[in-house]
Amino acid sequence: MTTVDELHLALQEICEELQQRDAMIGELEAQLRRKEAIIQDLKQELEKYRVMVKPLTQQVSERIRLVCEAGPSNKGVYNGEENNIDRLNGRSVVDEKQTIDSTRSKRLAISAEPTNADYNAPLKKTPKNALSKELIKHAILDNDFMKNLEPVQIREITDCMYPVEYAQDSLIIKEGEVGSVVFVMEEGKVEVTKEGKFLCSLGPGKVFGELAILYNCTRTATVKAVNDCRLWAIERQCFQTIMMRTGLVRQAEHTDFLKSVPTFRKLNEETLIKIADVLEETTYSKGDYIIRQGAHGDTFFIISKGKVQVTIKVPELEEEKYIRTLYRGDFFGEKALQGEDVRTANIIADDSEGVVCLIIDRESFLQLISNIDEIKQKRYDEEEIIERKKLNEEFVHLKLTDLKVIATIGVGGFGRVELVKVNDDTARTYALKVMKKAQIVETRQQQHILSEKIIMEEANCDFIVKLYRTFKDSKYLYMLMEVCLGGELWTILRDKGNFDDLTTRFYTACVVEAFDYLHARHIIYRDLKPENMLLDIKGYVKLVDFGFAKKLQIGHKTWTFCGTPEYVAPEVILNRGHDISADYWSLGVLMFELLTGMPPFNCADPMKTYNVILKGIDAIDFPRTISRNALALIKKLCRDNPAERLGYQKGGIRDIQKHKWFDGFNWEGLRSRTLTPPIIPQVKDALDISNFDNYPPDMERSPPDDNSGWDYNF
Ligand SMILES: Nc1ncnc2c1ncn2[C@@H]1O[C@H](COP(=O)(O)OP(=O)(O)OP(=O)(O)O)[C@@H](O)[C@H]1O
Ligand SMILES: Nc1nc2c(ncn2[C@@H]2O[C@@H]3COP(=O)(O)O[C@H]3[C@H]2O)c(=O)[nH]1
Numbered sequence: 045m046t047t048v049d050e051l052h053l054a055l056q057e058i059c060e061e062l063q064q065r066d067a068m069i070g071e072l073e074a075q076l077r078r079k080e081a082i083i084q085d086l087k088q089e090l091e092k093y094r095v096m097v098k099p100l101t102q103q104v105s106e107r108i109r110l111v112c113e114a115g116p117s118n119k120g121v122y123n124g125e126e127n128n129i130d131r132l133n134g135r136s137v138v139d140e141k142q143t144i145d146s147t148r149s150k151r152l153a154i155s156a157e158p159t160n161a162d163y164n165a166p167l168k169k170t171p172k173n174a175l176s177k178e179l180i181k182h183a184i185l186d187n188d189f190m191k192n193l194e195p196v197q198i199r200e201i202t203d204c205m206y207p208v209e210y211a212q213d214s215l216i217i218k219e220g221e222v223g224s225v226v227f228v229m230e231e232g233k234v235e236v237t238k239e240g241k242f243l244c245s246l247g248p249g250k251v252f253g254e255l256a257i258l259y260n261c262t263r264t265a266t267v268k269a270v271n272d273c274r275l276w277a278i279e280r281q282c283f284q285t286i287m288m289r290t291g292l293v294r295q296a297e298h299t300d301f302l303k304s305v306p307t308f309r310k311l312n313e314e315t316l317i318k319i320a321d322v323l324e325e326t327t328y329s330k331g332d333y334i335i336r337q338g339a340h341g342d343t344f345f346i347i348s349k350g351k352v353q354v355t356i357k358v359p360e361l362e363e364e365k366y367i368r369t370l371y372r373g374d375f376f377g378e379k380a381l382q383g384e385d386v387r388t389a390n391i392i393a394d395d396s397e398g399v400v401c402l403i404i405d406r407e408s409f410l411q412l413i414s415n416i417d418e419i420k421q422k423r424y425d426e427e428e429i430i431e432r433k434k435l436n437e438e439f440v441h442l443k444l445t446d447l448k449v450i451a452t453i454g455v456g457g458f459g460r461v462e463l464v465k466v467n468d469d470t471a472r473t474y475a476l477k478v479m480k481k482a483q484i485v486e487t488r489q490q491q492h493i494l495s496e497k498i499i500m501e502e503a504n505c506d507f508i509v510k511l512y513r514t515f516k517d518s519k520y521l522y523m524l525m526e527v528c529l530g531g532e533l534w535t536i537l538r539d540k541g542n543f544d545d546l547t548t549r550f551y552t553a554c555v556v557e558a559f560d561y562l563h564a565r566h567i568i569y570r571d572l573k574p575e576n577m578l579l580d581i582k583g584y585v586k587l588v589d590f591g592f593a594k595k596l597q598i599g600h601k602t603w604t605f606c607g608t609p610e611y612v613a614p615e616v617i618l619n620r621g622h623d624i625s626a627d628y629w630s631l632g633v634l635m636f637e638l639l640t641g642m643p644p645f646n647c648a649d650p651m652k653t654y655n656v657i658l659k660g661i662d663a664i665d666f667p668r669t670i671s672r673n674a675l676a677l678i679k680k681l682c683r684d685n686p687a688e689r690l691g692y693q694k695g696g697i698r699d700i701q702k703h704k705w706f707d708g709f710n711w712e713g714l715r716s717r718t719l720t721p722p723i724i725p726q727v728k729d730a731l732d733i734s735n736f737d738n739y740p741p742d743m744e745r746s747p748p749d750d751n752s753g754w755d756y757n758f
């Protein structure tokens with residue numbers, strides 16, 4: 045071999061070595077990257093853990109409290125297996141409590157240990173047949189320490205259990221060791237001993253090994269296979285992930301929900317989390333009595349899904365009286381916790397899809413909730429409601445044929461409004477609104493009409509027209525109402541051109557009172573205009589036409605586009621969802637129209653009107669006749685942003701009543717109806733229709749029948 049060949053060979057070797065080193069460097073770099081990624085993951089995990097550690101501590105201590113508070117049943121923990129608590133740790137019952145108490149404080153301490161449980165990590169599930177699933181579920185429900193787990197947690201644990209086998213005589217659990225697995229026995233038999241002494245034997249369908257996992261202590265006993273055993277097992281990490289994940293998700297859901305409820309929204313985050321943490325969820329079927337009047341009560345409820353009816357038993361009336369309906373976000377049950385411990389009303393689940401309530405016990409209620417002003421000061425006007433029902437009772441036996449039409453006093457979208465008397469009684473008259481069913485269906489207003497009935501029938505406010513009774517036949521729906529013989533405010537405005545400041549103030553105040561009543565009950569009116577404001581014989585204004593009124597769920601908005609173009613708020617036009625703040629906008633528009641004779645946003649074409657509304661109130665020229673204070677109030681009511689409108693802020697509708705424009709206004713006099721109205725209508729007697737326009741007789745053909753049944757509840 046020549047020197048050149050030798051050199052070639054050497055070079056080749058060096059090249060190969062270099063290549064190998066390159067490969068090694070590549071591999072080391074890859075390893076480094078992997079390790080960096082692991083470090084990154086661990087850091088993230090640590091961060092997540094830092095965030096989670098507090099709720100976890102709370103959750104675990106809560107669960108332990110649950111077990112501890114299980115009271116007498118604690119004693120029987122292992123009674124099923126010819127065993128008792130005395131033998132659990134070879135101690136007395138009192139000692140056992142101490143054991144659990146000491147594990148509780150221990151539990152709090154261990155929550156500071158790093159845990160690998162990542163509640164976002166996918167859980168490893170092991171497919172199993174339905175029989176095994178049932179066996180595991182029943183084993184958990186049979187175990188006093190685990191039966192309080194939530195159904196979803198039991199389901200997840202069942203899914204994640206994997207099969208293991210132990211041969212006869214093998215040791216499954218050794219007393220004193222650190223435990224990491226919970227078992228459910230599928231087949232075979234085990235023997236449990238403590239310090240060499242026999243405690244019990246367990247067969248199929250039994251859980252064991254749960255104590256060390258639940259209370260994070262070392263194994264409290266030894267478990268040995270008596271014969272070949274087939275078991276289902278779950279690792280502590282997986283078990284804890286399930287407990288934590290469902291607990292955290294539930295907690296986050298409850299916190300979010302509470303934040304959406306105005307009553308609770310104002311609380312600080314810490315209190316909200318504490319409340320969310322102690323809420324227990326319960327589902328009721330339609331018709332269930334959640335609370336019975338007269339029973340003793342220890343719990344407070346918040347509705348998270350569905351609706352309930354409140355009824356009250358009145359001594360002199362046979363049946364229970366319906367008082368009101370409560371919806372998602374509403375609460376009940378506080379009275380028994382504040383006063384005499386006795387329930388003051390019935391609460392009945394009223395939703396075919398079930399009612400879900402979040403329940404808080406007395407202790408937590410007193411600690412966390414009883415100080416919330418809205419709950420502390422909650423007063424019910426049940427007597428007033430019963431009075432209102434009694435008013436309607438006068439008309440229960442009335443037949444449609446008893447009503448005699450005197451004249452037409454109004455024409456609305458669905459038909460006419462007639463002045464009627466009952467048989468020959470001319471001393472009292474009523475307004476009968478007659479609506480064509482076919483036309484309601486054609487314009488898809490069924491829901492609106494049903495809601496109009498419910499709201500007007502219940503409303504008990506001097507500034508809202510009362511509905512006494514409804515009738516229906518195959519062609520029409522009828523509403524028998526209190527009549528306002530002073531006529532429409534619209535007619536007076538038309539005749540007078542416009543009103544002065546003081547007159548406008550009186551009528552606006554009547555509307556403020558009506559809105560105060562409605563909004564306190566989460567009802568939005570949505571059709572304010574002088575046409576819907578009627579004068580009674582004294583000259584006080586009452587709202588009529590509740591076709592667009594709607595009871596809102598607390599904290600919720602509604603999206604139906606409705607109202608009269610000149611009066612609709614920008615968010616309605618923009619379909620952004622609206623709530624009671626839309627009524628405050630229309631109040632500003634009403635003030636402007638009463639003071640000037642014309643609404644501020646007013647074009648021949650509704651499309652153009654909407655465009656002007658979207659440009660805002662600041663683009664409108666205010667005539668000089670409008671006083672400075674009136675202008676200021678209108679501008680505060682007609683803010684583009686609903687949240688900025690006066691009436692919708694912390695002070696509520698009181699902010700409007702306290703506005704400078706109302707300075708010196710006698711609100712008390714208005715409420716007690718002692719204040720002299722600016723215009724007193726001329727009304728001779730109950731038959732006098734001179735304040736209404738003349739309406740020619742209805743020449744239209746009789747409408748078609750509609751027996752489809754949508755009006756069942758009317
Ligand atoms: N209780 C009442 N007392 C006196 N007049 C009434 C009464 N109810 C209604 N009217 C008269 O009938 C008119 C039409 O009534 P209402 O607005 O309730 O009907 P509507 O069909 O819902 O009308 P719209 O098409 O405006 O929605 C009123 O503007 C008023 O003039
Ligand atoms: N300490 C105790 N454990 C029992 C008894 N009967 C069954 N066991 C089970 O034996 C298991 C031993 O491990 P763990 O302490 O994790 O959980 C224990 C229980 O699941 C009993 O009477 N006392």
Ligand SMILES: Nc1nc2c(ncn2[C@@H]2O[C@@H]3COP(=O)(O)O[C@H]3[C@H]2O)c(=O)[nH]1
Pocket residue numbers: 335341354367368375376377378379380381386387388389390391424425426
């Ligand atoms: N007494 C009364 N309770 C009502 C009314 N509306 C809702 N409720 C609730 O019904 C609940 C019944 O049980 P509680 O007496 O504990 O508390 C009561 C209130 O929370 C009402 O008009 N009157």
